[in-house]
Structures are given as structure tokens and as C-alpha cells.
Amino acid sequence: MGDTLMNKELLLLRHGKSDWNTDTSDFNRPLNNRGKRNAQEMGEWLNEQQLLPDLIISSSANRALSTAKIVCKSLSLPSHTIKTDDLIYEARLADLRQALLQTPDSVHRLLLVGHNPGLEYLLSYLAPDISIAADGKLMPTAALAYLEVDAQWSSLQGDCWVQRVKDLAN
Numbered sequence: 048m049g050d051t052l053m054n055k056e057l058l059l060l061r062h063g064k065s066d067w068n069t070d071t072s073d074f075n076r077p078l079n080n081r082g083k084r085n086a087q088e089m090g091e092w093l094n095e096q097q098l099l100p101d102l103i104i105s106s107s108a109n110r111a112l113s114t115a116k117i118v119c120k121s122l123s124l125p126s127h128t129i130k131t132d133d134l135i136y137e138a139r140l141a142d143l144r145q146a147l148l149q150t151p152d153s154v155h156r157l158l159l160v161g162h163n164p165g166l167e168y169l170l171s172y173l174a175p176d177i178s179i180a181a182d183g184k185l186m187p188t189a190a191l192a193y194l195e196v197d198a199q200w201s202s203l204q205g206d207c208w209v210q211r212v213k214d215l216a217n
Contacts, residue, residue, distance in 0.1 A: 055196040056156040057147070057173070058100060059166050060089065060118070062111040064188045074136060078113045085189035086114040090121025093158075098193070100158035103128050104146055106135035108162070114189075115160040138165035140172055150200040157200070170194075173203075 063082025071077075078086065093099065099122055105115035115129050134142040143165050150157055159166075167185040170177060170192050177192075179185050186192065196203060 055200060057194045057196055058098065058158040059170055059192040060158060060160045061163060061166050061186045061188055061190050062114040062160060065110040075109045078110050083117060086117035087121055089189055089191055090118035094122050099124065100156045101154045102130060103158040103160060104130050104132055105160040106162060107131040107133050108136045111160050111162060135161045140168040143169045147200055147203050152199045152201055
């Protein structure tokens with residue numbers, strides 16, 4: 048899939064539910080059992096849909112990286128498929144856009160694993176017409192958004208078409 052002229056696919060995945068009962072910093076907070084289970088289920092769903100990413104870019108925070116590793120393992124992808132980016136933790140829209148703009152155009156399908164509110168800002172930017180749930184949450188824990196992008200990563204702009212959103216948080 049080295050053709051850089053075809054549509055790109057962007058998968059945005061918010062990390063699984065984290066464990067607030069640990070005495071650690073926010074950055075080091077681990078997934079709880081539900082978060083691990085949801086990450087596994089999301090990986091299985093991606094596999095069933097044949098949505099294997101060429102590259103996974105993850106926040107280096109424990110709960111996001113653990114989510115990425117569980118998804119990667121359930122997809123039987125090699126661990127080097129995951130690239131960490133420290134800017135994704137507490138990212139602003141500009142930081143997430145920068146991560147996308149720096150993605151090699153040879154990557155057809157990208158999975159970005161991160162946090163709110165950054166992922167919600169990015170999704171709203173790329174797909175401004177997306178509807179928000181009644182509870183006001185666009186990307187609850189373990190939610191996945193799928194977008195087809197009619198551009199190369201290096202020239203990505205807003206107004207992408209959202210094809211489907213999967214939410215395993217409930």
C-alpha cells in the first residue's frame with residue numbers, strides 16, 4: 048500500500064479506563080481491569096474489520112501506551128509498529144496535527160492512541176459535522192473514531208469525512 052495518492056485512513060483511539068486507586072502520577076497511571084479488557088476488545092474488533100494499522104503512534108503515558116500494546120498484540124502486529132510521541136500526552140490540537148503532518152505518506156492506515164481533550168479537539172477539527180453524544184462526550188475511554196482522509200498526511204486539513212465510530216466504553 049505504498050501508493051501515496053490513495054485515501055488515508057486515520058483511527059483515533061482514546062486510551063482505556065485508568066486505575067485511579069494507585070498512588071502514582073497522572074502520567075504513570077495504569078489501566079484498570081476494564082481498561083485492559085476494552086483495549087483487548089478494541090483490538091479484536093479492529094482485527095474483525097480488517098483494520099490493521101501500518102503504524103501506531105501512541106502517547107508515552109502508561110495508560111495510552113498499555114492500550115496501544117494490548118491492541119497491537121491482539122492484532123498480531125510486531126511491537127515496532129508502535130511509535131511513542133511525548134507530545135501526545137496533554138496535547139493541544141496543534142501538537143496532534145503536527146504528529147499527523149510528520150507521518151510518512153507511505154503509511155496508509157494510522158492508529159493514534161491518546162487522551163482527551165486533545166483527541167476530541169482533533170476529531171472536531173477533522174470532522175466538524177460529527178454528532179456529540181447526549182452526555183457531551185465525543186471520545187469516552189476506549190472509543191475509536193475512523194476517518195478516511197482524502198489527502199496525504201503532510202497536507203492534512205480539516206473537514207474529513209467520518210465513516211464510523213466504535214465505542215466500547217459502555
